[in-house]
Amino acid sequence: MENQITFTRAGKGEHIAVVTMNRPDKLNALTKVMEAQLRETMEAVDRDDSIRVVVLTGAGKGFCAGMDINELEVLPPDDIRGAQWMRPFDMNRRADYQTRYGYFPAMRKPVIAAINGAAAGLGLVFALYSDMRFASSSTAFSTAFARRGLIAEHGISWLLPRVVGPGHAADLLYSARKVLADEALRIGLVDRVFEPDDLLDQTLDYADDLARNVSPRSIRVMKRQMWEQPFQSLAEATRMANAEMFDSIQSEDFREGVAHFIERRQANFTGK
Known part of the structure; x- marks a missing residue:
């Protein structure tokens, strides 16, 4: 099976897991293969006691441009109400954080999203479920859903107001407009912004401080x-x-x- 997720170690003690969405030619648009590999990888690094911090990023010029449109065209789509997506996977964890994409908060390790390019739809969902969001100055964000005839998916209507406030959340959801990095920083959608060439190094420096100190x-x-x-x-x-x-x-x-x-x-x- 094609590796659509890669995993490497970083930091002075190799205590950082760098998890990379790896479809750069498609701006890391999500497929079912990537979805399964991402969850498998994140669960594996969370079980590994030698790993103390997780950095999630994208290969190439994008973070994640949302669901691959070719998969959205396949009918009938998966019923996301199905038990396989909503059941608790671990009864020691809060059920709220065991949904299809909402498992990041249940992880024991901090997850830092290093958002290196376009983050739309599910890409934004992944960023919001992370503990912190560091972005490249070239990043653009969009909820995207309203422009596809969809709704606020996967708990984003709960997450987004808690991150940016209800007014900004309504704006971003209803309009699905593009938000550039400087505005994202101003409204609290991201926590730090770096130049594109500095983003990963700066994120890893921060993660290394957490891992060692x-x-x-x-x-x-x-x-x-x-x-x-x-x-x-x-x-x-x-x-x-x-x-x-x-x-x-x-x-x-x-x-x-x-x-x-x-x-x-x-x-x-x-x-x-």
Whole structure:
């Protein structure tokens, strides 16, 4: 089977997984093969304890231009209401984050989208399900759905208002207009913008800092706290934090965090 997803390691300790959508001649438009390989790869790197950060990007000049139009023309299409797309895959994870494309938040590792070019439709969905979004200054974004006679797919009507606010979300969804990198940064759609030639290096530098200098256990817990928060009251979030703080004080990473600070040396976190 053709490899439409590639995986390499990066960083000084090779603790970073670089996952690349690899159909550059099609601006990495999504196919069923790519969809399956992406989930398989992301699940595999999440299980690998030697990997601490995941960077998702696209080969060539695009991030992901959405679903391949040739696959959209095949009738009848898959019924996305089907149990195979909506069932919980792991009962230890919140069911909200086990849907067809919504599994990034259930991963234990932070996912940084390095958006190197066009991000439309499902490409934007992947970016929004990531923990952070770093973009090339040449990037263009579009929801695309309304211009194809479609709707706000795959939970984007829930995600987008939380990222950019309800007014901007309505604008981007209803108009499906193109949004360039400078506007994306201004409205909070992306977190950082770099020159095209610098994007991957800058993203990897940031990821390497996370991988080497902060506790993987802390990130794992904080990521879960942040993605649980939309479903919690303040009191529930506080109770969760209190329970997690009790556990963290007893962890190996807490002892190492204190020791490396006092001893003025490089941290050696284990994630335990």
